[in-house]
Amino acid sequence: MQFLEALDAALPEGRLVLDPGVVAAYSRDQAAWAPQGKALALVRPEDAEQVRRVVALCAEHRVPVVPRGAGTGLSGGANAVDGCVLLALDGMDRVLEIDADEQLAVVQPGVVNDHLRAAAAGHGLWYPPDPASSPWSTIGGNAATNAGGVCCVKYGVTRDYVLGLQVVTAAGDLVRVGRRTRKGVAGYDLAGLFVGSEGTLGVITEITVRLLRLPxxxxxxxxxxxxxxxxxxxxxxxxxxxxxxxxxxxxxxxxxxxxxxxxxxxxxxxxxxxxxxxxxxxxxxxxxxxxxxxxxxxxxxxxxxxxxxxxxxxxxxxxxxxxxxxxRLGPVLTEDVCVPRGLVPEMLSRIEGHARTHGVHIANIAHAGDGNLHPLIVVPAGDDGARARAQSAFEAILDDAIALGGTVTGEHGVGLLKKRGMHAELGEGVLALHRAIKSALDPAGILNPGKIL
Amino acid sequence: MQFLEALDAALPEGRLVLDPGVVAAYSRDQAAWAPQGKALALVRPEDAEQVRRVVALCAEHRVPVVPRGAGTGLSGGANAVDGCVLLALDGMDRVLEIDADEQLAVVQPGVVNDHLRAAAAGHGLWYPPDPASSPWSTIGGNAATNAGGVCCVKYGVTRDYVLGLQVVTAAGDLVRVGRRTRKGVAGYDLAGLFVGSEGTLGVITEITVRLLRLPxxxxxxxxxxxxxxxxxxxxxxxxxxxxxxxxxxxxxxxxxxxxxxxxxxxxxxxxxxxxxxxxxxxxxxxxxxxxxxxxxxxxxxxxxxxxxxxxxxxxxxxxxxxxxxxxRLGPVLTEDVCVPRGLVPEMLSRIEGHARTHGVHIANIAHAGDGNLHPLIVVPAGDDGARARAQSAFEAILDDAIALGGTVTGEHGVGLLKKRGMHAELGEGVLALHRAIKSALDPAGILNPGKIL
CATH class of the missing domain: 3.30.70.2190 (Alpha-Beta Plaits)
Structure with missing residues (x-):
């Protein structure tokens, strides 16, 4: 096949993987309930130039690209779509620079969140965003999903720390957006736009983050x-x-x-x-x-x-x-609603109601101080009836969060699981703006197609 | 003229202003050196629906729209372009809501920065961003330019406080983007994109901001x-x-x-x-x-x-x-470069050098802790030679900021004065992304044309 040959020629030995077992292992994230397609191939580039070549070839051949980090996502955002190239960035895992005077770090996307935190601590500095996946998840994935975490109630989320990005565009160009300085308003906030876009607008190949002093x-x-x-x-x-x-x-x-x-x-x-x-x-x-x-x-x-x-x-x-x-108890359907903090008791009460009326077990963990709740719907493996009831409870909880002035996703992202909910939350006018931006930056629709939109 | 008649019919009595003196007074901001065009008319809507009607009519008749707040900008971003409608939002000046429990405020775009600060203080709360123009400039203008200020060195800039916006799009739709909750990742960060876009992507008709406790x-x-x-x-x-x-x-x-x-x-x-x-x-x-x-x-x-x-x-x-x-001493050409903090001495030294080699007076005020410097080039009124030398010094300082890893504008925006500098800073690849987004959200190019891009 012409495309795979070209891909093979564009990458160093061993960076194109066709072994079905390995490709399958890279074909989904941790969202047990999200569907997955069948990938064509896996690539594991070593640097931004290799990423650029992969995306340029995919653009030329109209092959979908699904970028991924550690695959710890909880919305199916990194799941394979049929015929895609899985673009795994976990091998690009170097901390390129820590500038203690300017309080910033520059990292490759595959750097694990806890590794950045440890590297910063060596300079008396601190990278605050701390998703529960911090021992495994990568800064590239954190940036692509605008990940939150435990300390965000006081210190904010990933977007609040991203100063600049290097990105491969859908056209296969390698560009830098954002800045290294403390302030900057030269042009549109493209760095902020790529953060949280779940790989649908570009592939992040380098991240510059702001650091705080260790408390x-x-x-x-x-x-x-x-x-x-x-x-x-x-x-x-x-x-x-x-x-x-x-x-x-x-x-x-x-x-x-x-x-x-x-x-x-x-x-x-x-x-x-x-x-x-x-x-x-x-x-x-x-x-x-x-x-x-x-x-x-x-x-x-x-x-x-x-x-x-x-x-x-x-x-x-x-x-x-x-x-x-x-x-361990069965497939978990993970919610991520966020409501005004004063409405946390009301939302928790409604979640309990949905557990009763839909006849499902709903466990709750929450970044409660943010109003960001994670009702976890647990279903015994193989119980199709319970699975259908869980699905109804999931959507009903999303609708309640919207009704309370909240959002269907506080920090996990839309991926595949929350598309219906997001559409209900945003409405047609705002969706039209999303589609316009998606078409503008990825006219051929090759970047993580079917996610978010 | 058919367009003006339609505009008049769409607005309440007195909201369409054609008096040349009044139109002229609304035709520029505080950037003494930026060019201005001749506006067709001024409108002063009372609510978002009137703004929507104005933009929809301008879209239909392909008439440029230049939105403005108090006109305290320093880059020419609010200056009239030939044949435009000046859309003045200073009359929409109500604080709509302060929710002390959720620590947020909802305001119309014409609310003056200091007025919001005072209203928040009444609830023991604080709106940090404090441009030097805070007694006059409006939250809508602050959001459109992502304004900074004195306390931003510790507390961040306007974008860090904007949770959500109501915006009139170039198509004349009234939409809400962003959120009221502490966190939220449902879709692209459109609120962040509109902030700092200087009226080129949409017209902000309402702003929801996060508040802190008073220290x-x-x-x-x-x-x-x-x-x-x-x-x-x-x-x-x-x-x-x-x-x-x-x-x-x-x-x-x-x-x-x-x-x-x-x-x-x-x-x-x-x-x-x-x-x-x-x-x-x-x-x-x-x-x-x-x-x-x-x-x-x-x-x-x-x-x-x-x-x-x-x-x-x-x-x-x-x-x-x-x-x-x-x-008071003459027309001031205002710089707004921002460099890494450790390079502040080097940048100040280069600015002194440019004052000598170009034979101009350069005064300096600076948000020095951010690395955000405001060299102010002062020229005696009527001295054309000094004016040309000032212009050269201005561009040379921009290039030095870029060479030091900085930006041509830390907080004032690009407007008209920093277009050459911004293009040099961002490069062709990133400009192409800007143009794609501008075309996607404003295909007819009616929103503040010629600014930024």
Whole structure:
């Protein structure tokens, strides 16, 4: 086949992979429910020029390109489409530069989030965005999805840290957008546009990110246990209304605690039905006390605060383990709705209602301080009836988030799973703007086709 | 004329203005050197629906639309083009909502920056972006130009606070982009794209902004006087390298101090040749001391720190007065380059060099902590030779900023004055992306034509 021969000739030995087992392993992300197509080939370029050549060839031959990092996405955004080239950037994993004076780093897209954080820490600096996938997910994937995380409640999301990008366009050009300076308004915010576009507008081959100084004071952890989801939600709303700015405010419910206990035997479910994990990093004892007071006044059955790093780490580790613990029980359909913080109790109450009316198990973890909730619908493997009910509950929760003035996706992206929901959220006029931009930057429609739009 | 009759019929009594004196007064911004065309008419709509009708009629009749707020821009972005309708949004000046629990405000585009700040303060909240024009400039104009300001060195620029927008598209549709929630990744970042697009992609009719809590502690002001621009620049580089995060770090040179003294008789020039004004708002005495130490070690001839609000306000007022004080001396050609912070001394030295070689007076004010410098080239009115030399110096400074890895515009925008510089900065590949997006969102090219691109 002429195209594959040209692709092979354009890349160094071993960078074009046709082995069906390997191609299959690269053909999907972690969204167990999202469909996947059959890829034509996998390429694993070593540098931006090789990426450029791949995209240029795909453009010439009208072959779809599906870029991917570590494949930890939860919306199917990196899933293969039929006849595509899977463009895996995980091998481009070098931290190219850390400029401590200018507080920035330049990295290849395959650099793992935690690796960047460790490299920055060596200079007394900090890269804040910390998705739960941080031990595995890549900065390129984080940028493509505008990933969030635990500390985003105070420090913002990936887009807030991306200064500039090197991008391969759909035409096969290698360009630089954005900047290295602290400010800059020369032209449109193309860097911001590529961030979160899930590989549909260009392929990110290098990322320049802003770094902060490592916080001085060790964080304080505030734990509250609640008798119900809605009580915990009321504590979140109270913390928001009080104007506190915790650096984390996470919610984990009994279903998740039990799943982690069953796997890791941590005894978490003994603490209560719903846990809130708060963190304050200002060194301000008063702020930690005020957050605990919000927990207590909302009806916490138990609360405590601690500066014991080990104890705190164990609790936050449990929160990170919740998702893989649930995956052990069956395919997980992951929601990512985000609502105004004051409406967290209302949204949690509606989620409980949907679990009842649709007859499905819904576990809840949440970046509660952001109003970003992750109801996780767990279905026994092979139960087709439950699967259909889960699908209905999923869409009903999206519609409720929209009805409450929220969004169908706070940080995971649209991918394949939230296309219907996004269309309902944005409406026809805004979708028309999306299509116009997509056509302008990718007229042949080769970049991750069928995702988002 | 059919078009004007249709426009008149579409608007309430008095909202279409044809009086040549009034139209002329709305035909330019504060960029004294930027060309202006002859407008056909001025409209002053009262609401988004009237804006929509105006843009739809202009689209139908292929008439250019130049949107504007208070006209305080410094790049000619709001200047009339021949045959245009000037779309003045200054009359749409209501704060529609302040939601204290969600920490956000919804405003019409004509709300003056300081008025939003005052309204937020009534709820214990704070809208940080504070361009020097804050007593006059509007949030709509701030969003259209992604305006910066004094506190941006710590708190970021306008785009960092815009959550959502209501926009009239070039097709005459009224749409909402962005969100009200803390996070959201449903689709492309269209709100971020419209911010800073200087009215070339759509007309902003409503803005939802994120608010912070008012800082608890009164700020401390740190003043340093230096014998030379380069010494002051070294203090800025030292502060950056030390990892300090002042909430302001402003530079004012003798030329500006003298101009303010001549106008307001403040005795500022007695303090030194170049002043650095720092502000620390953490309540941390150590941080204020560390910033003063940076000043001293870089060779300050005098330094002091103070919590006297009145004294501090007088110094920052002098900084705000520098621009109007210089305008009294002749037409001012305003630069807005931004370079890596560590290269501030080098850039200041090159600016001094250009003043000598081009034989022009260049005054300097700067958001120095950001690396955002405002060399102000002042020319005696009517001196055509000096005017030509100023123009050469202006372009040479832009090229130096690019050569140092910086940008031709940190916060003022491209407008008309920086088109050559922006093209040199971005290069043909990135310009092609700009043109593609402009054509996609404004195929007939009616929105602020000739600006940016």
């Amino acid at each position: 001085d004071s060790p964080p304080k952890t505030i734990v509250g246990a609640f008798g119900s989801l809605v009580d915990a939600g009321r504590a979140v709303a109270a913390a928001a209304a009080s104007g506190l700015t915790p650096s984390a405010l996470e919610l984990v419910d009994r279903y998740c605690l039990q799943a982690v206990d069953d796997w890791k035997n941590m005894g978490l479910a003994d603490l209560g039905d719903v846990l809130l994990l708060g963190r304050v990093d200002t060194g301000d004892e008063q702020e930690a006390g005020a957050l605990q007071a919000c927990f207590d006044e909302a009806g916490a059955v138990f609360s405590t605060r601690s500066t014991d790093a080990e104890e705190a780490e164990a609790l936050f580790a449990a929160r990170r383990l919740a998702y893989p613990a649930l995956e | 608890d502690s009164p700020p401390k002001t740190i003043v340093g006087a230096f014998g030379s621009l380069v010494d002051a620049g070294r203090a800025v580089a030292a502060a950056a390298a030390s990892g300090l995060t002042p909430s302001a770090l402003e530079l004012v040179d003798r030329y500006c101090l003298q101009a303010v003294d001549d106008w307001k008789n403040m005795g500022l020039a007695d303090l030194g040749d170049v002043l650095l004004l720092g502000r620390v708002d953490t309540g941390d005495e150590q941080e204020a001391g560390a910033l003063q130490a940076c000043f001293d070690e870089a060779g300050a001839v005098f330094s002091t720190r103070s919590t006297d609000a009145e004294e501090a306000e007088a110094l920052f007022a002098a900084r705000r007065l520098a621009y109007p004080a210089l305008e």
